Amino acid sequence: MNKLAKLLFAAALTTMASSCESFLDVNTNPNQVTSATPDQLLGNALTVTGAVYTNYNAFSNFQIYWTKSNAVSGFNEERSYNYSSTYQQGLFNGAYDNLNDYNLIQQLGATTHPNHAAIARIMKVYDFLLLVDEYGDIPYTEALKGKANITPKYDKAEDIYKDFIVQLKGALTDINAASAGRAVGAEDVVFSGNMAQWKRFANSLRLRILLRESNVASLNSYVAAEMTALQADATANGGFITSDVLVQPGFAASAGQQNPFYNTYGFAVGSPNTTSTYRFILPTNFLLNLFVNNNDPRVTQEYRPVGAVKDASGNQTVAGTYAGSNLGEGGLSPTTGSTFQAALGGNPAGTFAGTFLRSANQPVVLMLLAEQLFSKSEAETRSLLTGNAKADYLAGIQASFNTTFRNAPAPTAANRLVNGGDIDPVSNFNKYIAANVGNGLVDWDATTTRDTDTYGKIIPGTRTVSTVEKILTQKYLAENTIAGTEAWDDYRRTLLPRIPMSTAPSVPGQRAKRLLYPQSEINTNKANVPLTTTQYDRIFWVQL
Template sequence: MKALFRVLLAAALTSTATGCENFLDINKNPNTATSVTPDALLANALVTTAAIYTGGISAGSNYNTYASFAAGYWGKSGTVSGFSQERTYTYSTTYYQALWNNTYDNLNDYNLIQQQGATTYPNHAAIARIMKVYDFLLLVDEYGDIPYTSALKGLGNTTPTYDKAADIYKDLVVQLKGAVADINAAPASAPVVGNEDVVFGGGATGMLRWKRFANSLRLRILLRESSTNDAALNSYVATEMAALQTAADGFIDRDVAVQPTYTANTNQQNPFYDRYGFAAGATRAQSEYSYILPTNYIIRQYESNSDNRITQLYRVGQINIPGTTTAKAGYAGTDLGEAVPPQFDPTDGATVGSRFLQGGTFLRSATAPTILMLLSEHLFSKSEAEARNLITNGDAKQDYLDGIKASFVTTYRDGNTVPTTLAASASAPGTTQYAAYLTANAANGLVDWDAATTTVPEGTAASTAPLTTPRAVSKTDKILYQKYLAENTIASVEAWDDFRRTGQPKFKPALTANPIPKRLFYPQTEVSTNQANIPAGVNQNTRIFWDVVD
């Protein structure tokens, strides 16, 4: 298996990593390494994870780029051909196959850190153990059964067998618990994690935050497992949730972000900005900037609910006035599956689509941090668990409101600042807009926790005219709806997973006869090198074990 026997060391291996040039240079030849210690590997492994996750690196190799199309956030603009698999939902074994290869390469880095540091660098090893869970979870959620117990063996096993996805999920929880125990058991004489921790900054405070991150990952995993009809699995989830809610260190209290001190230099910029914004020193946007438009569905959710977050996400475009050759200012998107946005009259050169706002949330700056987990995601997950009585010692309403607030703070946050807590953000940009959002949506069940209905046409016709008959909105409906808005483009893969788990929200399906896929095909690289071990009969409509709703 090609990706699994590569033992790639993710750069800067010739000396201990100190400073952003080493942290960001992920292209050095690993064969030149003369010594390798976990502290020299950690920062670059984390930076690589951020690039794989967020939509940087290159086409066909990033989780959020793939999921932004699949989850209904992005559509194809009229300025480029291609994107046929995104538009028609007809996947192939080469579609996003680099996700598999890149993630396993990154897992090899963390595995090496864990092995090398088990006795001499226990804190570094514990961080690597947590990040292995993060990576394996990404793989399972997009592919189902994968090589796990026999993976990462190098040349010792180039054709590993596949483990059941449900079994891997349970072991991921074991690994997270073990990582927290490893941190607690690390002797005082153990090497201190320093600035190579480009997520939490190292030191005792950093290690506490790593334990909290591990607990929040446990919640993500358990919630994903929680909606099946498997009695034994439901009993397991209940037991694990009860243990989790009393975890000594609690959960994350800020966005989890990678910040190696990105700089506006070649190969050192924020990876999403570098791909969809501006190359270092460039004055014109990258070509891929013009390839993407928001969907009309996601635009409609902001506009229909008086949600000013849209002003931070997309530039104002121009929309054709029906029956005329003129246009008016407005947010202009596309529909999933359309080859050319239908509202764009090719005879009207004034019509402009609403691409990412330069300097806005998605393209904040070349030096902005990269998110690995949103605080808003965690708070909405916790609220859902509480609303469903999976967690019994929390406040579902408060966590829901804090989730919305956290999203506003993230949306309006200043350029390259590392995320902070909600308490410290009491007067931060976004808090005023959050309060206005709640006020504007009193009695709207998509926003107001206490309202049971809404007249907003979410998931129905393109019109924003209110529904004549209010429709019911449950607590979990509104939680998942707000979570979907918070994860737009920043954490699209989590929204995509939630959609498959719950069927929420009801974004407009692609304009195609093909059903929305359930997963990715196993990549062609795996078909070519490990065919005998690939599970039989798997295609893009094969469900992950937790996908049971539709």
């Protein structure tokens, strides 16, 4: 199978409103008979998941990381939380479309391709989790049946969550029992057929799911028991992930083959200038202040400073400043005519830089190692798991630095930034830790930090920082833009870190907690859709 012909998807998949329904999705119609085999389907399904997750992140990033620039009007829903049934409905449709592929792989591979079927079982949980966390109750037990049931009932979100654990445990059992059938190979564009890695990923998904439920008082006993079971299963099945989980089908700087985020928010194929979408997005002041106030060198790789200047030899002579805006407001208008042309690409000032736009062929992240380590540290801090919470916390920060500086060019005079040093992740991690001794947002043993206003600007005084806030602050920084879905979920679960809401909500004092069911679903399954739901209703684990 030719990867570039079979696995790479069209650029249309990458838009925020995309439903990921492309010509590559052979299972758009679940009633149509297909002669494809699980090994022929898997690569495309995993690749489309990367596009689906990119779209979910784009929505979530506007809740906690992004705001608009003055280069564009609009983004009214993001600014006001005034959602409609047509807003972001592609997220619902795209995930279910992808789930049909995994369901077919699982059905076809039950006896002849048991490991392919197990991978599909894990990835069904991954996709269904995206849906539950944004919509709450969804079609689950009666979903994916094609014409056998075109109006599936909606299952309770809490019940679905419990079945996620059952399915992930079952996937471990399936992998351990698979002694025959076709081996998984290059069609696995995530782990290249390494089933031990798939077991670690299943364990890490279980941890993500159980932490979501861990702040629900009525589930305390259930979560405690399942965490104990998870620890035992992880010990017996290789532990948790040991590196970022990436989708890499062979992205390339060609039409329909670019990394989806890069294609939408970076550079069009063959163009030296950024897309218009690039100039629509700014980081929030709250995020930038967290970076700058704590001398965090990751900001030099993630954003372009305004007013930075390089001389003819490429040495940066003026550091510039990082500029953003507040949720609900507009900020500066980045242009391609910036005086600062970065070593990692001629990107406009004030917005995305190398970490997010390294190249057209960079992989898509499905799960960060940093997320897993911070989650483990939180669970250990709260006595849900046993282990060394401090060690996992520090390893989480280091993992974030490794991701942030991944594949950066070797340090030279041309890319040593005045306000960032070189691009070595270890030295920058050490500088970050050394610069924040006594700062409770970074230093594990410190309990206070400088006080700030709502948007992160330093004000006189200090405040107390809990260990959990420390962990979640660093997790928030690590997941910036790459995994905004997880950061948004953590915020709704814990209200940490102290992210300000939009300055222009349609309902004063209210922040949207979920998405509305899409109009496409209302049109076809109205009798089962919970029509009374609003964007201000809580999903069962949400504390916001």
